[in-house]
Amino acid sequence: MARVIVDVMLKPEILDPQGQAIARALPRLGFSGVSEVRQGKRFELELDGPADEAALSEVRKMAETLLANTVIENFAIHVAE
Amino acid sequence: MSAARVGVVTFPGTLDDQDAARAVRLAGAEAVPLWHADHDLKGVDAVFLPGGFSYGDYLRCGAISRFSPLMTELIPAAQAGLPVLGTCNGFQILCEAHLLPGALTRNEGLHYICRDQRIRVESTRTAWTADFADGQEIVLPIKHGEGRYVADAATLVALEGEGRVVFRYAGGNPNGSLNDIAGIANEAGNVVGLMPHPEHAVEDLTGAPSVDGRGFFTSILKRLVNA
Numbered sequence: 001m002a003r004v005i006v007d008v009m010l011k012p013e014i015l016d017p018q019g020q021a022i023a024r025a026l027p028r029l030g031f032s033g034v035s036e037v038r039q040g041k042r043f044e045l046e047l048d049g050p051a052d053e054a055a056l057s058e059v060r061k062m063a064e065t066l067l068a069n070t071v072i073e074n075f076a077i078h079v080a081e
Numbered sequence: 082m083s084a085a086r087v088g089v090v091t092f093p094g095t096l097d098d099q100d101a102a103r104a105v106r107l108a109g110a111e112a113v114p115l116w117h118a119d120h121d122l123k124g125v126d127a128v129f130l131p132g133g134f135s136y137g138d139y140l141r142c143g144a145i146s147r148f149s150p151l152m153t154e155l156i157p158a159a160q161a162g163l164p165v166l167g168t169c170n171g172f173q174i175l176c177e178a179h180l181l182p183g184a185l186t187r188n189e190g191l192h193y194i195c196r197d198q199r200i201r202v203e204s205t206r207t208a209w210t211a212d213f214a215d216g217q218e219i220v221l222p223i224k225h226g227e228g229r230y231v232a233d234a235a236t237l238v239a240l241e242g243e244g245r246v247v248f249r250y251a252g253g254n255p256n257g258s259l260n261d262i263a264g265i266a267n268e269a270g271n272v273v274g275l276m277p278h279p280e281h282a283v284e285d286l287t288g289a290p291s292v293d294g295r296g297f298f299t300s301i302l303k304r305l306v307n308a
Contacts, residue, residue, distance in 0.1 A: 010186075014231060015257065017191045066148070069141055069177065072184045072231060 002051035003080040004059050008068045009040035043067055044080070051079040085110040085305040087298075088125035090155075090171075092117040092146050096133035097168070101280040105129065108283075108298035110305075117149040126305045127164040127208070128155060130171030132224075132278060142185060142227050143173035152178060164208040164301055165272045169225055172264070172274030181265055181274050182240070183232030189257025193226040197290035199251040200263050200277055204244050207270040212300040218251055219293035221277035228276040230258040230265075240265055248275050 010016050016038050023037040045062075047055055059077055068075040087105045089112050091098045102112035113125050117135075122128070136145035146152065152174070159165045159180050167175040175181045188194060197220055202213040213219070232240070237260060240246050248264035256276070264275025279294030281287070 014186060015189065015229070017187055017189055021191060066140070066144065069144065069184055071176075071182075071233075072186060 001049070002047045002055070004045045004047060004051055004056065005078050005080050006043040006045065006059065006063050006067050007040060007076045007078075008043070008063070008073050009038060009075075011072055011074055014072050041067075085127070085302055086113050086123075086125045087111070087301065088113045088115040088122060088128040090115045090117065090128060090130050090151060092133070092135035092149065094134040094137055095131055095170070097131035097278065097280055098133075100278075101129045101131040101168075104280040104283045104294065104298055108295065108302055110298070110302055115151055117146065117151045120150045120154055122151075122154050122158060122163075127166070127301050128159075129280075130165065130167035130174055131280065132169030132171060135170055135174065138170075138227075141173075141177065142170060143175075143177035146170075146174045147177040156180060159267075159272050162269060162271050164304065166209050166297065166301070167272075167274040168278050168280065169228070169276055172276055173227070175272060175274040180272050181267055182236045183230055183265070185227050185276070186229045186231055187227050188225070188229050188255075191226075193224075194228075194255050195224040196222070196255070198223045198255060198263075198277055200275075201249045201251045202247070203249050204247045204266065204270075206244065207247055207266045207273050207300075208304050209273045209297050209300050210247060211304065212296045219296070220282070220291040221279055221294060222281045222290065223255060223277045225256070225276055228256045228258065230262040230276075232259065243268065245270075247273055248277070 019037040019039045063075045089102045105112040202217045249261045266273045279297040282289040282294035
């Protein structure tokens with residue numbers, strides 16, 4: 001049993017107007033010192049078995065196929081502690 | 082000779098299938114309902130992928146629909162030359178399915194936009210635009226929150242160089258689409274996707290800004306009759 005985290009982010013060159021809106025809201029709420037915000041998605045996958053090499057390879061395929069649109073998004077996979 | 086048969090796909094969350102079917106019938110073709118869960122294209126001569134919020138737009142617009150049973154039949158058929166038109170959510174599905182390059186992302190201004198929009202027809206060499214004139218300006222409704230077309234630099238150069246930018250926004254870019262792109266075609270010109278809604282602009286009675294949408298349907302009918 002293991003939990004694998006897949007983080008999906010828009011590629012750096014893709015405009016993120018939601019992140020910009022959040023960045024503009026922060027100073028209005030009294031928070032300062034943030035120059036940029038980018039918004040992404042986090043997926044938590046509970047595996048039936050261990051997060052071994054084969055399982056992580058499968059997760060990579062899931063990310064490429066469904067979780068991320070690799071035309072506009074990058075993804076990163078890590079095993080939760 | 083029997084009428085041309087144009088399939089209109091319905092996913093859970095599709096909104097514009099009835100308007101699309103009506104537009105097909107007004108043009109003189111038979112509208113054949115296609116259901117997302119069927120592995121069956123019912124032998125249609127062309128397919129219209131209408132707008133809406135298929136599968137609730139969960140994950141990304143079109144990301145789930147693209148793997149529906151109907152799409153697993155449609156993708157190889159489109160690659161083999163079946164004419165397919167996707168409008169709005171249909172365009173998003175075609176991009177997610179990689180039948181068209183690039184992607185549709187959230188509008189630059191974040192707002193959902195619903196208004197009449199001037200569009201310039203940039204290519205009449207596709208299955209769906211032959212009845213227009215090159216450079217013709219038409220007016221169609223747009224209604225979307227995620228219609229900003231993006232693609233990498235090499236893809237944009239290819240689209241422009243190969244004449245595959247089919248529609249461009251005129252009189253202002255509503256959503257921040259790169260190169261003002263409103264619609265594109267695949268290399269063969271049988272698959273076309275656009276954010277505006279031709280199926281909402283076929284009848285004066287409905288308060289449509291024009292009947293310019295009829296051109297899409299007369300184009301495909303001529304193509305099918307002459308095929």
